[in-house]
Amino acid sequence: MRMNVPSSKTYRYIFAGGGMSALSLVYFLSQSKRAKEPMLIIDLSSKSENDKTWCYWSDRPEEFDDLAQKSWKNLWFHGPHGKSIALDIAPFQYHKIRSIDWYTYIKKQLSQFPNIEFLQAEVLQIIPEEKDTKVQSSMGDFYATDKVFDSFTAYPCEINNPKHIKQHFLGWEIESHFPIFKSDAVHLFDFRVAQGKECEFMYILPTSSKKALFEYTFFSAHVREASFYRDKIKSYLQAFYGLGEEDYQIKEEEKGIIPMCLDQRARQRISEKIIRIGTSGGFVKASTGYSFLRTQRINQALAKELEKDHPQGLILPQHIFKTWLDKVFLQVLLEQSKAGSEVFEALFQKNKGSKMLRFLDEKTSFWEDLSLMASVPTLPFMRAVYHLIISSK
Template sequence: MERYDLLIAGGGAAGLSLAYRLAASQWSGLRIAVIEAEVKEGNDRTWCFWEQGEGPFEGLLAHRWDRMDFYGYHGKQVSLDLQPYAYKMLRSGDFYAHCHKALDLAPHIHRIQDRVRGYEKGTGSEGTEILVHMQQKTVQAPLVFASTPLEGALDEARHGLWLNQHFKGYYLASEEPLFEGLTARLMDFRVEQVDGYPCFVYVLPTDAHHALVEYTVFSPDAWTNAAYDAPLHRYMEENLGLRDHFQVLHTEYGQIPMTDYDFVGAWRRRYPDLPGLVPIGTMGGLGRPSTGYTFTNIQRHCELILQELTKTRKADFGARMPSRFKHYDRTLLRVLVERKYPGHALFERLFDRNPTALLLAFLDGQSRFGQEITIMNRSPRPVMMSAMIRNMLGNASVPKG
């Protein structure tokens, strides 16, 4: 049986972000393999995130913005000065190609195209190892970083605080230079708030003729692909003056779980005797429950894993964020789930009353405690306090979608 020092199961955002870093020559003493079921190429998703300074994939960015606009449901415009952050757009096709190239140049990294069927305890010369059963063969390693789906996890997650962030967007080309001078729109709530759940549009122009326009909903269940078309087209016509004379170059349709579900705990319950099996990515619980943003957390987790790999003992590969941010996330998520206070009004208040950089730091789990108190004081306090208390009391009476 093939044996590796380290396996990465799933070669998407998390798996490739980790493998890319491990392709550096300093890790050439490790025999590593990345297992991916599909041929990953092309733009199956666009990652947007905010970041200070330059990140590891800076040269690949499709675009970055220092200023953006927010629009409330009733039309209030808030100008957002993001600095020292920038909002960045990375296309998955560019990311996959760049990472694959780096892996192919690293002789210690192997790529296996196969589908993982399961993980099991095995033994190696130095003790317990993990057997990774795939459709065509089985390989083993003492350490496996997995972003493959954990069966049943998302179904279980739906029983707790849960929303599905679902969206459909067009990357489009307009004949007229329609986007010239147009400030990117981070959230534009000037659309119908279907069933009282937050519905908004991103507008991310990459030049005078091209933009990603994405209609996004936070609600328990995704819509059919066709259901987004009418509101998306209406928005494009009413708020961008795009009636015809445009071409859709690419359509993006996707879903991101927004949940406080304990993914890591679920892996531990499913594989109690495999401490070397470390979940990463969405299946490692790295999506922020209140926003769905995941990409930045994935990058931070990769950096932490690298630090821990340099330790010979007691490595702890768990993603870390001060626990108070879990409370904030759960509070915001509960307010959105319960809809006692409109989601659009919550976001408008947060963006209107706080310096953008502070709010972005908060939503990213990077703010200081004193700043968080300020943000809480500027939010609808009774609603937030009530949600926070009910979270602390373990209130399970969450309306299900």
């Protein structure tokens, strides 16, 4: 992969944005019949920092398992009233990948292909033209003869819109001065921190007896100032581990806002010249905010389809009933007629952890979905369904 020295103005494929989704699609294309096609990746970041943490679960080997910093076979759920549940997730494992490890590996693999080039520049605009598609950047204009893969366009989820649910969080990876963490399990949800009807929790990934990532997280519409999340983490470390600020070092900090609202725009087809991918294309699972493994699977299927002379079909798999369930769940979180913590508590108390993971991965049957829905508080979900029906008229 050539860096910052484009050899041409014209490529078969241009990637407007070079984040995880774009790089993984290029990676899968490099393993396909399109491996030798000229490709250009344009992104302002050199992807040389550990800017994200990606987690996923699977019950079978996946493409990037070897890059996981740590994997777990056990999860914990802590309810808002202090009840803790050890989740049976067999045969699944839960994996954590540091973005810098993934970027380094991908760039090394792509460096074997001189036809794949990277331009460190800002994407300014994507302009369809009669023949080719123009991508304007801060380093000039480039043209795609076949497709532009767009992860640059903003997803239609507004940060300050009180009707748009977001997953917003700030996390610290800390190193304690003495061994205190049990690293055999992930604390997926700790709702003991929940103060009201907003869905707020601590998410903990312990990687050793001294190191762990603590992320204070909301599934809600209202984003806070960074100091709010930091104060919550400090209080949590003191309350649950007895750690004062002098007892640990903050090794890294990460923060993010992930859209959880559903995109109502027209479905994308693989035959189109401009294809939105990643967060821009709706690859994030709306009801959970997870995207890593989902993105790999979508991109693997997309790369196989692009091998054909006349690729067809939709970019995203269509699960009408499961999409509707996501809408209902997000509406419940938005209305806050029932605390989000209590909704999750009902789900995890009454269902096996492995079943919950299959449900979140959209692998459950219709009847399993119905049984899961029967385990949640009925009234807030009926109210959410009613409001969705009224708003759709």
